[in-house]
Amino acid sequence: MNNYRKTLLALPLIILSGCNSSSNSNKTITKAQVKPKADYVFSSAKLDELYQERQEIQQEAMRLTYDGVQYNKILFAEDLNREQKVVRLADSLGRQIDLYLPDAGVDSCGIYTERKGLDLFDCDAALRSVSNETTLIKTTTNNKELPIELEYDNDLSQYVTSIGSTILSTTQNGNQITITTSFAFNAFYHNVLKETGTIDRIESTLGVSTYSQLFDIVKLYQGSEMRLRFNNHIGGSADDDINMYTGLMIKSNNMTTVVTPTGSVFSGGTDLFAAGYPRILQRADTNKAIALNKQVGVHSWAEGDKTAKEFPYTDESHRKQATYFKKVMGNKGIDFYIFTLDSAPASGEHWMTKANSDKYSFITRIE
Template structure:
């Protein structure tokens, strides 16, 4: 087959030579592939994950003589806080989202967290004159918390670092050859998918209820794990998949969409000067990593077309729900 193809290539080149002018004025135009751009270089991912795991070990809450691991739940911009899960309940850690920095406030709410949607605290402890030491990457909240019911005061120390929010809160449930992914995607998602690929026979990843990604840099490498493993991605009829979740859907070798599922896209945010991607020119270098990713997943033509569609479909603070026709147009799914 290779020899036949070579002969055909020689014949084609010969025909082109016969049709070319003899004065040598025709010039051969060389085409080059666009350069690959990555937030995290592929060769550095293993080291990035190893360091992340070390940082995770430093996340903890010291309270009332005990120590508890903490886990990111969600951002709560209405209260300027990040909600964390700890052994006895939820912690509301002060955070300035506009300036991306921690605030010296802390509230502990004790209670049963098995059903967070209906969480009903049985005890409330509010920080008094909390101190904050460190920087956005590594911070310690220290001070007393006041029990509003008894009036008692307890010392508390909360240790957080950059792994807290970049971890996400994704949940992966494996059932035979299928696995269902939900939540906010982050660095922990990469670890979950990697472990799943290495230890199970899962061939289909169901994307259930995904709000998006909190760490796009690693999320694109999570997509590469999915593609390399040859997984099928599926959005079920009751699925609600947005932003970075759509990026993972695009990574499936086969992509299955069931009518009724919601597929939401929007622009990412933000550049150093506060612009979201849709406000940038098409040749802005800030598009580089996403263009590299979508070329890999959807091809040299459809990949960039789909990417620019997403960032112009809705600003960063809104969502555009894709129609089936739009998904077919950009080859996310077939008719």
């Protein structure tokens, strides 16, 4: 019996000795972290720095003079594809205009307003005067023969579509404020591109424009009950860093979030939906399972050639997301974040099922 006890007591020493044998004397065995820690610090100082960088893009990236009026602030922007974008600019009086801007040699450029329609102008490489810092196009439009001058910063203009393309509008009923999303370029898509959304969804993106609009609404209606309705298809965020601060603003103001029958959220849109409580899904088709309606979608993320799971959970990107979801969802937040990483690759999509939702107490009411 004594020999048996001595053998049991000796086992841990033998194992430890094996781990510290001469061949491994300089190696440390580190167990992979099972979950990211929710220890990232969101702060006003970090937000201010992010916001100032984004404001520089809005205010300095482009200047457009059309028919004698100068437009110098970018309100919204959206990529049509890798070679074409549409940008909404405003002048000092708040008058707005849409600029269709393809890469050189792809297509003519154009100015669009709902009242006047599309006025095209040539903008191929021969008409683009490129310096180290800026590119200048100075010509007249084809249809109306109006003078036009477009100057854009070569670096900042690459990031204009990170501003986002989602409009927030408000209605008030007593102390209740309803905030409703819509796509800034609906008219351009319908009238110029002839896209109505009946075949492929027309999606808007989130960005600093979403944050600034919501900030102004919260400031104006401070203390009111607020409901944020995702009434169009939100395809995601073009700026995850600022989007998390938008979500934290939703959380701190105790907003209800609603996906309406005509709306959906995906990726960064789902992040904002998660920040509300209660979280209500109004089904597009009440006869279908919620996943088939494709209204609440998630996926993983990637950076360059690396997928999210190839980064250790100690990486700041994971810690930011874990902290965000813990703040907006409580104890199930980190597990929900890990679920999104496993749900679909960054290039894919997963539309949440009721079982998914129930597991993480995600959608609190389905109508």
